[in-house]
Amino acid sequence: MAFRDLSLGVIGGGAMAEALIAGILHQQLYLPEQIAVSEPQATRRAHWVERYGVRTTDCNQDVTAAVWLLLAIKPQVFLEVAGSLTLPLGARGVVSILAGVSLATLTKTFVDTPVVRAMPNTPALVGAGITALAAGDGVTHVQLNQVEAIFQAVGQVVRVPESSLDAVTGLSGSGPAYVALMVEALMDGGVAAGLPRDLARQLVLATVSGSVQLMVQENLQPAQLKDRVTSPGGTTIAGLAVLEQAAVRGAFIAAVLKATARSRELGQN
Ligand SMILES: NC(=O)c1ccc[n+]([C@@H]2O[C@H](COP(=O)([O-])OP(=O)(O)OC[C@H]3O[C@@H](n4cnc5c(N)ncnc54)[C@H](OP(=O)(O)O)[C@@H]3O)[C@@H](O)[C@H]2O)c1
Numbered sequence: 001m002a003f004r005d006l007s008l009g010v011i012g013g014g015a016m017a018e019a020l021i022a023g024i025l026h027q028q029l030y031l032p033e034q035i036a037v038s039e040p041q042a043t044r045r046a047h048w049v050e051r052y053g054v055r056t057t058d059c060n061q062d063v064t065a066a067v068w069l070l071l072a073i074k075p076q077v078f079l080e081v082a083g084s085l086t087l088p089l090g091a092r093g094v095v096s097i098l099a100g101v102s103l104a105t106l107t108k109t110f111v112d113t114p115v116v117r118a119m120p121n122t123p124a125l126v127g128a129g130i131t132a133l134a135a136g137d138g139v140t141h142v143q144l145n146q147v148e149a150i151f152q153a154v155g156q157v158v159r160v161p162e163s164s165l166d167a168v169t170g171l172s173g174s175g176p177a178y179v180a181l182m183v184e185a186l187m188d189g190g191v192a193a194g195l196p197r198d199l200a201r202q203l204v205l206a207t208v209s210g211s212v213q214l215m216v217q218e219n220l221q222p223a224q225l226k227d228r229v230t231s232p233g234g235t236t237i238a239g240l241a242v243l244e245q246a247a248v249r250g251a252f253i254a255a256v257l258k259a260t261a262r263s264r265e266l267g268q269n
Pocket residue numbers: 011012013014015016017038039040041044060072073074075077081097098099119120121122173
């Protein structure tokens with residue numbers, strides 16, 4: 001039976017839904033009883049109840065009478081799930097975090113209902129994500145502010161036109177993997193230079209996180225930070241010269257372009 005008085009109905013109780021709801025409850029944006037999660041796996045439903053005290057169901061239709069219906073399933077099951085739903089009259093809005101499902105498709109599926117696409121990234125799991133929002137026609141400022149508040153519970157939020165979402169996916173969506181690859185490579189460098197791996201990991205993580213904090217807190221451009229640590233004839237310029245010879249900059253640019261193109265391609269399937 002459909003739940004009443006819901007602020008947030010969630011379809012798909014997986015990793016990203018959990019990150020969001022943990023953040024929302026931590027920030028006390030909604031109370032547990034205002035949230036319901038529809039999830040096919042009984043063990044996952046039990047986890048949701050024990051850990052967060054939210055309402056759960058295995059019937060997607062049960063959560064549709066919410067102020068916001070959040071789609072957090074894999075894109076591959078979107079058609080099957082959407083085809084089985086009937087939104088109640090006057091449904092207030094649908095938010096989708098599904099990569100590649102366009103506003104046009106959402107609007108066609110949920111007729112006369114405001115729809116918003118959101119592209120969060122994995123650091124949301126520790127409250128340090130960044131989410132890009134693209135709103136469909138007819139979404140009011142008040143509604144968009146509500147959606148923004150949901151995603152602010154797990155980090156920063158930016159608003160973009162839908163045409164930018166593929167680039168966002170290729171940059172901040174895929175970005176954690178690029179950073180992980182860079183961290184791993186630097187660790188290997190430390191090991192090659194004779195450091196134990198654990199120590200190399202600690203040094204790299206603190207260096208990456210500290211450099212980011214420095215750029216954010218002092219509003220420094222990357223070039224300014226680079227120039228500050230690069231003394232004439234010193235160690236850093238020797239290292240940087242090797243990176244430039246290996247065209248690392250060009251490789252990162254090409255990686256973002258390729259990931260953007262792949263996101264666009266997947267969205268057309
Ligand atoms: N993780 C990220 O960094 C990230 C970033 C941006 C966007 N996204 C998007 O977020 C969405 C979810 O990603 P995720 O990482 O959270 O995936 P996930 O952990 O696999 O979550 C999907 C959940 O949906 C459930 N589910 C499957 N079929 C269902 C159905 N018919 N009805 C209701 N629930 C169903 C799954 O249950 P079972 O396990 O039983 O199949 C699972 O719990 C994806 O569309 C992805 O594109 C994720």
